[in-house]
Amino acid sequence: MVKVSIVIPVYNRKNFLTVCIKSLLAQSFEDFEICLVDDGSTDGTGLLCDELAEKDTRIRVLHVQNGGAAYARQKGVELATGEWVVFVDSDDTMPADALQRLFQATSEDTDIVVGFCRKKRLWGVNRLSPACYRKLLIKGRYNISATCGKLFRRTLFDEYTLRTPREIVMGEDMLMNLRLAFASSKPVRLVGGNSVYNYIQHGGNITHVFKLTADYEYVFHKERLSSIPEEEHARYMPVMIYRRLRMLRRILRCAQKDNTVEELRTSAFVKELLADIHATRYTFWRYPHWRLWQFLASAGK
Incomplete structure (x- = not known):
């Protein structure tokens, strides 16, 4: 061998x-x-x-x-x-x-x-x-x-x-x-x-050649969750939120260029991210990007 x-x-x-x-x-x-x-x-x-x-x-x-x-x-x-x-x-x-x-x-x-x-x-x-x-x-x-x-x-x-x-x-x-x-x-x-x-x-x-989208990130996050033992989800959820915020920042820039911001606001990716932010009490100071949080606030109304 x-x-x-x-x-x-x-x-x-x-x-x-x-x-x-x-x-x-x-x-x-x-x-x-x-x-x-x-x-x-x-x-x-x-x-x-x-x-x-x-x-x-x-x-x-x-x-x-x-x-x-x-x-x-x-x-x-x-x-x-x-x-x-x-x-x-x-x-x-x-x-x-x-x-x-x-x-x-x-x-x-x-x-x-x-x-x-x-x-x-x-x-x-x-x-x-x-x-x-x-x-x-x-x-x-x-x-x-x-x-x-x-x-x-x-x-x-x-x-x-x-x-x-x-x-x-x-x-x-x-x-x-x-x-x-x-x-x-x-x-x-x-x-x-x-x-x-x-x-x-x-x-x-x-x-x-790859184009990042909210739909793709939603599917990817589901696969990431399934790759982590369920009993460990709470421990690693804050870092998963951090990563999704980074991805959302990139997706939002593309949506602004393509005039698809409203579709992004109502996407499953954003809805689940908001739910996890509220559940974990994730704060702005962990990812201090004001415009991104303004977008999330509008999506949560």
């Missing part, structure tokens, strides 16, 4: 995949396998996956019918044999020392190792309590809610971990991270220093 399984969901990334794999095969840490899951590609990516596997025995390929990124990751975890799992997107890369630095942080007293991918990081902190980590996941702080750049103990995964509706196309990584976070009661280790992951920006990134 290898130490680390690198799971890569692949869909129509023929022009990026070779560079991604090259960066992984150049890792200073060598006890790993690469699990490529071709998610029903139609541009020749599936054939490229097979060609890459023929050149290196550490690469394994699974071809599946298109089911989305979360489904492909689930199939990759099922294919994996490593003690630890790391996810890599097929259009990104990792620095040559990334796996070595991540694996050095593993131990028996942790199930999750977080390596930072961008400039924002928790300076001077090398571990987080489970509750603190879960709150940061929900808030989306320090890029912690991203899927990639982390090691997860493979035994944390079950058939539910990566099961999300097909309509959840943005934020499914947070849902997976939350489920894994609640599956472990051990502290989370953090890897400081340089980045362990390189996001490659291009026009095909979901963040460039």
Whole structure:
């Protein structure tokens, strides 16, 4: 059994995949396998996956019918044999020392190792309590809610971990991270220093084409609630309100441009947010944005 399984969901990334794999095969840490899951590609990516596997025995390929990124990751975890799992997107890369630095942080007293991918990081902190980590996941702080750049103990995964509706196309990584976070009661280790992951920006990134809406956030919040044990809802509701207020601020800006503010006022997303604010006695000072609270006050009349 290898130490680390690198799971890569692949869909129509023929022009990026070779560079991604090259960066992984150049890792200073060598006890790993690469699990490529071709998610029903139609541009020749599936054939490229097979060609890459023929050149290196550490690469394994699974071809599946298109089911989305979360489904492909689930199939990759099922294919994996490593003690630890790391996810890599097929259009990104990792620095040559990334796996070595991540694996050095593993131990028996942790199930999750977080390596930072961008400039924002928790300076001077090398571990987080489970509750603190879960709150940061929900808030989306320090890029912690991203899927990639982390090691997860493979035994944390079950058939539910990566099961999300097909309509959840943005934020499914947070849902997976939350489920894994609640599956472990051990502290989370953090890897400081340089980045362990390189996001490659291009026009095909979901963040460039996705449009945030109140309807989407309503569905997403329901999935987030179901990812948190019911007995823990009250404990994490304030941070979920904070996150929804941040999302509402963005949605409101778009609604003002599109002249759909009245529809937003009566949306299920806003109604449920208001109900949770009243139930928890959430105050303005926790999220001091005057115009947003003016909008909520008008929606509550």
